[in-house]
Amino acid sequence: MRKLRLILMIINIIIIIILLRGEILILGQSESESESPPYKAVNLGAWLVAEGWMTPSLFDSIPNKDLLDGTQIQLKSTRLNMYLCAENGGGSALVANRSSPSGWETFRLWRINENTFNLRVFNKDFIGLTSYGDGKKAYARVSRPGPNETFVITRNNNNNRVRIRAHNGLYLRAWTGDSVKADYGGSLDDWSDQNPSVFQMTIVGSLQGEYQLTNGYGPDKAPAVMKNHWNTYITGSDFKFMSENGLTAVRIPVGWWIMYGQNPPRPFVGGSLEALDNAFTWAEQYRMKVIIDLHAAQGSQNGNDHSAARDGYIEWGPSYIPQTVACIDFLANRYASRPGLAAIELMNEPLAPGVTFDDLTNFYRQGYAAVRKYTSNAYVILSNRLGPASNSELLPLANGFSRVVIDVHYYNLYSDYFSSLSAQQNIDYIYNERARTLREVTPSNGPLSFVGEWSGEWAVQNAPMQEYQRYARAQLDVYGRATFGWAYWAYKCQYNHWSLKWMIENNYIKL
Structure with missing residues (x-):
């Protein structure tokens, strides 16, 4: 009798162990799935690459601040x-x-x-x-x-x-x-x-980018200004907020000077690399992923503030490809072993025709190879060119790579076309035109698609809250079809509808 009881007890223990292992396996699978694409992400814009329109107070103490570079x-x-x-x-x-x-x-x-x-x-x-x-x-x-x-x-x-x-x-x-x-x-x-x-x-x-900010303050004042900004603009508590509100990843714009650590070429100052290290630690703490985005390439690939252009001219071209590849190589080498790394975006928003297709694809091939030297798991993101370029021009190139993504940016702004649209017409445009162009870069057996930037802002004047909510829902619906996911621009901004944090806290958007 005792032997029977002992046998039954052992059987029960085995059953419990099997059940527990099954639950752990299921839990592990669900966690793994939550860390895989498609991602719900947000851009940490104006943090490691300055954009004065988002954080104008950073420029307030620069003498003659209306006469900056560019x-x-x-x-x-x-x-x-x-x-x-x-x-x-x-x-x-x-x-x-x-x-x-x-x-x-x-x-x-x-x-x-x-x-x-x-x-x-x-x-x-x-x-x-x-x-x-x-x-x-x-x-x-x-x-x-x-x-x-x-x-x-x-x-x-x-x-x-x-x-x-x-x-x-x-x-x-x-x-x-x-x-x-x-x-x-x-x-x-x-x-x-x-x-x-x-x-x-x-x-x-005028321009208000990283070059203007650091050169405006000069070598004596800029380091303290930038360190304070990096330490306060984005913190660990922000990652906690993002995780609790349904976000699974962050896209972090960085500048080419980050590869120089504490001693970048003037006028840039060191410290952004340590901030990026912190971002990985926080992301991993809250089971989020990091998409590193080379937002500012040396020489400027689009002439805008956010590419750290000195004077608005596009200088990036063949002579800058080796330095840009070196930056990608540095980032891939440093972060390939981090569990939080999801992808490296080789370059943000190259502008056509200033950046030619041949130059860009030459760089993309070399940048992809640089990432693959260190990791076969991280995705490599190719950003579509802005301007007069085909929406699908990168597909033949991308089809030759593995774990690659095409990034498109969708704003119902920056064009006279959108200035006269009503709220409903903007929403219809999302469901019709944006959905169509997204399908073009989402082939069934090709690269993944990523709406790397979009916003809740538009050109409609004095729209009520309910219209903003409908507009946000439409974008979440359509951009949710992107196979790699989407990333809102941005997490914080002085303009409320550009700030996902504000939009969430004020019930304009629900993920």
């Missing part, structure tokens, strides 16, 4: 009532004979300090003084600026009038339309219309 200015001689112009867009003399301004009459600043600048012209040359004759005539013929292409802009505090002092210590003056020289050494108290050294300065464009 600021576009036009200069009109008050005496001649004519604009300064780089004749032929550059490669020739500086003149003052244009009655109305356009591209040749617009100059982009390279900031040396708060008052000292290089002035870049339409064809990317820099204004300087001739090295022949009297050495005072202004021209635009140099592709790399030096001391001779350096000017100090002195502002009249009472209005938008300026004087421009050249390297020789004298000021530019326009006596005639065809002669602009740095030869004025007269009174600096005379700001009248008739003074040939006085110009009216009009700012017609």
